[in-house]
Amino acid sequence: MFVVDTTADGRRIRFSANLSLLDRAVDETVAFLRTRNATGRLFEVQLLLREALVNAVRHGSRLDPGRTVSLEVATAPDRLHLVIADQGPGFDWRARMADKPSPTATRGRGLCILALYADELAFNEAGNAVRLAKRIPGLRGPASPADRRGQALGEDKHGGDSH
């Protein structure tokens, strides 16, 4: 299952918890951000997306395709907002955030990367949803004149892409 909905501020993507669909969710999001004037490689945005989604797919959902991961993408001028949620029980994010991996540890760096690269990072109490914000210079919000023109011309027909 992979569903993309258009929302007032951007996109909502829901997908079955597997890693191939995670890749697709990242690609869809990057393509959408390009339509909102995001330029460059978007390395840090892709990294944030991947770490939050890997956490939801691998740990939150335990790679169970019967579980759904959701990604909400909202743009504002110069700022991206993301909410990633899974249907798992969550985790003790306070303890994990305080637990720094040893230099030779082969796991446990995802939360460090989120904390280092996000401008804002907040988990819900249970730990099965995370909200991120990232500054992207030049990013447009949904109400920009260019967007309104695009919608008037019927360019924004991405919603309901269900597979």
Added chain:
Amino acid sequence: MEEIRIEDGRTVFCPSGDIVASMADAMRSRLRDVMHEHPGPLAIDLAQVELIDSVGIGLLIAAHNTLAKAGGRLILEHVHPDLCGLLRTMRLDKHFQIEVA
């Protein structure tokens, strides 16, 4: 599909794309085979790699840990500046030998 070459007595492993969770299991297995077939110095050429996530970093550290047991060190070649920044931020430049693209 990655390429393997032997240069100056060392094995060079060249992934053909990003080192991320969706391909990590296959690459980990392939890298293990390569290290078994070609023991000794190992470099990973990242010329075609634009992004490495935490799962990919774990894979590189596992390879480095194996090499370190024999007194070796993982060499990363042609590392994109963004990736270089990530690896340095995670203080992994103290373990890997990083050669910037």
